[in-house]
Amino acid sequence: MPEVMIKLENVQKEFRLRGNIIRALVDINLKINAGEFVVLMGPTGCGKTTLLNVMSGLDLPDDGTVILDGDRIDRASEERLSDIRRRKIGFVFQDFNLVENLTAIENVEAVLWPGPLRTKEINNRAMSALAKVDAHERMNNHPKELSGGEKQRVAIARAIIHKPRIIFADEPTGNLHHAAATQVMELLKSLNKEMGTTTIIVTHDKNLVKYGTRLVEMEHGRIIKS
Ligand SMILES: Nc1ncnc2c1ncn2[C@@H]1O[C@H](COP(=O)(O)OP(=O)(O)OP(=O)(O)O)[C@@H](O)[C@H]1O
Ligand SMILES: [Mg+2]
Structure with missing residues (x-):
C-alpha cells in the first residue's frame, strides 16, 4: 500500500x-x-x-477533515500549524516572496534562524541548497540583482533547506519566461525524484502537465478530475 501524504x-x-x-471549496475529497x-x-x-492553503495549514476549512502526513490539521491551533509547516512543508510562490534587503544566501539561511544550529552549519546548508538549484554563484546578490528565474531558484533553495516532505508551489512559473519556467519545472521534478518530495503545483500552463505524475482539475470549487 502506498503511503498517504495528504487526505481530504x-x-x-x-x-x-x-x-x-x-x-x-465544495465537498472536496482527495488523496x-x-x-x-x-x-x-x-x-x-x-x-x-x-x-493549497487548506492542504498546507495556511488556512482552515469550515468543515471536513484534512490529514497531512498523519497529522489532523483542520482544527489545529495556529501554533501547531506553524510547527507542522516549519518541519514538513516547503512553499514556493508566484512572486518569489524573497526579502529584498537580504542577499540570496541570507534569504535561504533565514529559514533556520533562530534555531539550534550553529551559524557555520546554517551557512553550509544554505550553500548546498543554493548549489542544488544552481544559484550558488549569485549567493551574495540581493533579489533586485537577480533574474526572475534566479529569484525563483533561490526561493526553491529556501523551500528545501529543511528537507521538507512536501512542497506546495502556487504558480511557480507564472512570472517566468519559457526557458526559466522549464528550468524551474525540471528542478522541482528532480527534487521530487531524488528526494521523494511530494509536490503539488498550481499552474495555468497546459505545457507543464507533462512534469506531473497526476493532473487534478477544479471548477467552481469542486474537483472535476483527479
Ligand atoms: N480571503 C478571501 N475573501 C473573500 N473571498 C475570497 C478570499 N480568498 C479567495 N476568495 C474567493 O474564493 C474563490 C477562490 O479563490 P482562489 O484564490 O482559491 O482561486 P484560484 O483558483 O487560486 O484563482 P487564480 O487562478 O486567479 O489564482 C474566488 O472566488 C475568490 O474571489
Ligand atoms: Mg490562485
Whole structure:
C-alpha cells in the first residue's frame, strides 16, 4: 500500500464578501500519496489557492477533515500549524516572496534562524541548497540583482533547506519566461525524484502537465478530475 501524504474528506470552505457567499471549496475529497507530483489546474477563481492553503495549514476549512502526513490539521491551533509547516512543508510562490534587503544566501539561511544550529552549519546548508538549484554563484546578490528565474531558484533553495516532505508551489512559473519556467519545472521534478518530495503545483500552463505524475482539475470549487 502506498503511503498517504495528504487526505481530504468532505472539505468545505466559504468566503463572505459584502453579503455574498462564495463557495471556494465544495465537498472536496482527495488523496495524495507520498512521492506524487500533482499538477492542479482550473480557471481563475475556481479555488486552487484556497485548496493549497487548506492542504498546507495556511488556512482552515469550515468543515471536513484534512490529514497531512498523519497529522489532523483542520482544527489545529495556529501554533501547531506553524510547527507542522516549519518541519514538513516547503512553499514556493508566484512572486518569489524573497526579502529584498537580504542577499540570496541570507534569504535561504533565514529559514533556520533562530534555531539550534550553529551559524557555520546554517551557512553550509544554505550553500548546498543554493548549489542544488544552481544559484550558488549569485549567493551574495540581493533579489533586485537577480533574474526572475534566479529569484525563483533561490526561493526553491529556501523551500528545501529543511528537507521538507512536501512542497506546495502556487504558480511557480507564472512570472517566468519559457526557458526559466522549464528550468524551474525540471528542478522541482528532480527534487521530487531524488528526494521523494511530494509536490503539488498550481499552474495555468497546459505545457507543464507533462512534469506531473497526476493532473487534478477544479471548477467552481469542486474537483472535476483527479
Ligand atoms: N480571503 C478571501 N475573501 C473573500 N473571498 C475570497 C478570499 N480568498 C479567495 N476568495 C474567493 O474564493 C474563490 C477562490 O479563490 P482562489 O484564490 O482559491 O482561486 P484560484 O483558483 O487560486 O484563482 P487564480 O487562478 O486567479 O489564482 C474566488 O472566488 C475568490 O474571489
Ligand atoms: Mg490562485
